[in-house]
Amino acid sequence: MKRITTETLQDKQACRDQVKEFRKRFPNGVTFKDTKDAKRQCKAVASVFDWDWAARHLLNKPLLDEYNKAEQPLWDEYNKAERPLYDEYEKARQPLSAEYLKAVQPLLDEYHKARQPLWDEYEKARQPLWDEYEKAKAVLFAKLYMRR
Numbered sequence: 001m002k003r004i005t006t007e008t009l010q011d012k013q014a015c016r017d018q019v020k021e022f023r024k025r026f027p028n029g030v031t032f033k034d035t036k037d038a039k040r041q042c043k044a045v046a047s048v049f050d051w052d053w054a055a056r057h058l059l060n061k062p063l064l065d066e067y068n069k070a071e072q073p074l075w076d077e078y079n080k081a082e083r084p085l086y087d088e089y090e091k092a093r094q095p096l097s098a099e100y101l102k103a104v105q106p107l108l109d110e111y112h113k114a115r116q117p118l119w120d121e122y123e124k125a126r127q128p129l130w131d132e133y134e135k136a137k138a139v140l141f142a143k144l145y146m147r148r
């Protein structure tokens with residue numbers, strides 16, 4: 001038997017959203033009786049959790065290497081099947097995008113013309129602050145470098 005709990009995920013610094021989702025689905029944690037049970041339960045929530053994260057944080061190094069080796073052909077197969085779908089989407093989207101850009105270009109030109117003086121004023125005020133910041137970092141580095 002193997003068990004994963006909310007505490008397990010928190011100890012491994014899982015993101016808040018994943019911990020929240022795990023707690024919602026498995027308030028008392030999840031227990032796998034055997035490999036068949038683990039596969040069944042994981043498959044049931046396949047689209048919910050980040051399995052690459054789980055592999056990196058819950059498997060030891062040899063098992064992670066095995067996961068990565070076995071996962072690569074799965075990724076390649078997905079990409080091979082998904083690529084024509086995306087290409088078809090792009091082919092259909094491009095004329096729409098061109099039409100949209102043609103319609104909004106005059107507004108973008110007007111926006112950029114009005115924005116430029118504001119940006120120039122910001123840059124003029126910001127530059128001395130940046131220069132001082134860079135000088136302070138250089139001095140900090142020099143001081144610490146000399147202590148090594």
